[in-house]
Amino acid sequence: RGDVFTDDIAIPSQEVWSTYPPTPPTPDQLKLKRTGLTPAERAAALDRLAAYVEYKRDHLLGYQINSDMNGYAEDLSRFLRTHINNIGDPFQDGGLKVNSKVVEQAVLDYFAELWHGKPYVQADKESCWGYSLSMGSTEGNMYALWNARDYLSGRRLLGEEESDQAGALTYASPQDATADNRAYQPVVFYSEDTHYSFNKAVRVLSLPTFGELGRDLYKNECPINNGVWPDEVPSALPETSNPDERYSTFGPGSIDVDKLVVLVDFFARKGHPIIVSLNFGSTFKGAYDPVREVSDRLLPIFHANGLIDREIHYGHGRRTDHRRGFWIHVDGALGAGYVPFLAKAAKEAKYGYNPDAPVPEFDFGLRSRHVPEHGEPVELDMVASIVVSGHKWMGAPVPCGIFATKVKYQMQPPSKPDYIGSLDTTFAGSRNGFSPIVIWDHIAKNPDDRQITQATHAQRMSAYLVDRLVQVEQYRKAKFNEDSLFIDRTPLAITVRFRRPGARLVAKWSLSTVSLRMRPNDDSSIRHIAHVFLMPSTTQEQIDAFTADLYAYDAFDPIEPQSA
Numbered sequence: 163r164g165d166v167f168t169d170d171i172a173i174p175s176q177e178v179w180s181t182y183p184p185t186p187p188t189p190d191q192l193k194l195k196r197t198g199l200t201p202a203e204r205a206a207a208l209d210r211l212a213a214y215v216e217y218k219r220d221h222l223l224g225y226q227i228n229s230d231m232n233g234y235a236e237d238l239s240r241f242l243r244t245h246i247n248n249i250g251d252p253f254q255d256g257g258l259k260v261n262s263k264v265v266e267q268a269v270l271d272y273f274a275e276l277w278h279g280k281p282y283v284q285a286d287k288e289s290c291w292g293y294s295l296s297m298g299s300t301e302g303n304m305y306a307l308w309n310a311r312d313y314l315s316g317r318r319l320l321g322e323e324e325s326d327q328a329g330a331l332t333y334a335s336p337q338d339a340t341a342d343n344r345a346y347q348p349v350v351f352y353s354e355d356t357h358y359s360f361n362k363a364v365r366v367l368s369l370p371t372f373g374e375l376g377r378d379l380y381k382n383e384c385p386i387n388n389g390v391w392p393d394e395v396p397s398a399l400p401e402t403s404n405p406d407e408r409y410s411t412f413g414p415g416s417i418d419v420d421k422l423v424v425l426v427d428f429f430a431r432k433g434h435p436i437i438v439s440l441n442f443g444s445t446f447k448g449a450y451d452p453v454r455e456v457s458d459r460l461l462p463i464f465h466a467n468g469l470i471d472r473e474i475h476y477g478h479g480r481r482t483d484h485r486r487g488f489w490i491h492v493d494g495a496l497g498a499g500y501v502p503f504l505a506k507a508a509k510e511a512k513y514g515y516n517p518d519a520p521v522p523e524f525d526f527g528l529r530s531r532h533v534p535e536h537g538e539p540v541e542l543d544m545v546a547s548i549v550v551s552g553h554k555w556m557g558a559p560v561p562c563g564i565f566a567t568k569v570k571y572q573m574q575p576p577s578k579p580d581y582i583g584s585l586d587t588t589f590a591g592s593r594n595g596f597s598p599i600v601i602w603d604h605i606a607k608n609p610d611d612r613q614i615t616q617a618t619h620a621q622r623m624s625a626y627l628v629d630r631l632v633q634v635e636q637y638r639k640a641k642f643n644e645d646s647l648f649i650d651r652t653p654l655a656i657t658v659r660f661r662r663p664g665a666r667l668v669a670k671w672s673l674s675t676v677s678l679r680m681r682p683n684d685d686s687s688i689r690h691i692a693h694v695f696l697m698p699s700t701t702q703e704q705i706d707a708f709t710a711d712l713y714a715y716d717a718f719d720p721i722e723p724q725s726a
């Protein structure tokens with residue numbers, strides 16, 4: 163049966179075999195009738211759907227999804243007989259007792275320690291609080307920006323309940339938070355390689371990017387672009403002497419720290435609190451923003467502009483708060499799941515792993531130190547929040563993930579819905595109680611040694627794919643006199659990018675593609691690029707089968723796919 167890579171595909175009925183590769187059930191088969199469907203109709207539709215998704219699963223190379231479902235069906239199918247809902251705060255049992263919060267807590271403690279933080283203790287403001295996401299990292303990133311916005315706008319911290327207004331949660335604002343007071347107008351920075359969910363999140367939160375605020379308040383004053391404000395921080399340029407390639411589109415995909423520093427300094431001098439979101443395993447190039455360098459270079463700016471320790475006054479006899487005027491978030495949707503294990507592998511010779519580049523720091527353990535010309539040295543933990551997707555590196559049958567911050571950054575929730583018996587400290591109402599069990603089961607089955615093996619394997623498979631693509635490129639140049647395949651891989655990335663194949667192969671292997679104008683205003687520089695992610699479930703056989711497809715004479719013809 164061609165290149166199917168798994169033997170757990172149910173042998174479909176003759177009807178399903180009518181098409182190969184399997185196609186989805188037809189609209190007629192799926193049409194929901196008022197009379198319902200007969201068992202035979204349901205079986206036919208579901209059989210065909212199973213054959214289709216399992217075939218596509220075994221050919222999924224283009225997205226950062228671990229397709230290895232890790233025996234969940236055997237271990238966890240019994241939990242599909244129960245609605246498990248973790249509504250409310252993970253650390254408060256609440257009124258709905260059919261929950262898996264004890265499991266969620268174990269998972270949160272695991273990530274707190276993996277990311278060099280302390281497991282949650284309510285009274286310990288340096289310990290980590292978090293929750294299991296019912297969506298993926300989009301939810302976690304949106305929550306992080308919401309938390310940062312309210313923290314920097316001077317909203318009340320959790321634990322500072324207004325005793326004089328029993329029951330009614332006040333979304334209190336500082337007494338000097340007037341509309342024109344920039345001290346409570348946070349501004350967010352993220353690079354041009356950032357996931358599109360951030361553009362969505364800043365809309366939902368009415369949180370201005372530095373570009374918007376610049377155009378609004380500081381017209382034509384942009385310090386990096388002849389006065390014109392870009393929407394996102396430029397990404398780094400490639401290390402090349404070729405002037406035709408001195409553009410970030412040819413670069414590694416990580417943020418340009420020099421430009422970030424200049425932009426942040428501009429707004430910090432204007433008195434704005436600062437939110438910086440850093441990618442850690444970026445969506446298309448798999449790049450890692452240098453969290454260590456960003457933290458070390460921004461701390462002096464925060465110090466010089468009074469953003470280390472700000473007093474927030476609420477008046478009416480309320481207690482004065484002390485808090486920071488900056489927030490660094492790490493979008494570790496992909497990388498926060500495996501880079502800790504690359505770091506462990508690089509540290510211990512027994513793993514025989516010599517990384518192509520230094521394994522980057524990114525988590526709660528990262529501290530920066532600044533010695534000012536005058537006054538005392540300052541040393542701080544710099545990362546305020548981290549997000550990881552559960553369905554990417556770890557592999558889960560549904561979108562999920564983990565958000566983590568520290569107790570000292572937690573905000574009072576907007577309301578106190580007594581009827582859930584818990585504080586409403588998360589983004590969702592009902593919360594998926596199955597996902598924490600999946601993540602727990604994954605971690606329980608994958609001790610550090612196995613995680614290290616998977617993380618170093620992905621590095622090796624990424625290098626292997628580059629080699630196989632180079633062979634394809636050499637063959638096609640000789641045989642068909644074709645141009646470069648634009649093969650590229652950012653150091654330590656678990657993705658490789660190359661010229662987009664024809665639509666048939668893009669559909670067959672579920673490749674993610676992008677069309678990039680490599681040089682501004684130069685349509686002749688447009689490149690159609692695809693990428694493959696090398697996940698724990700990606701096998702050498704899949705890579706060989708995929709690259710074998712690229713030798714066909716029409717592999718790069720832009721023909722429409724024959725089937726979904």
Ligand SMILES: COC(=O)[C@H](CCSC)/N=C/c1c(COP(=O)(O)O)cnc(C)c1O
Nearest residue numbers: 225226298299300357443444445493495551
């Ligand atoms: C085109 O590929 C994507 O959009 C994938 C999600 C699909 S594969 C799981 N990336 C999602 C992503 C997200 C959003 O994560 P999800 O909401 O879990 O999809 C956040 N941050 C980064 C760096 C991401 O790459």
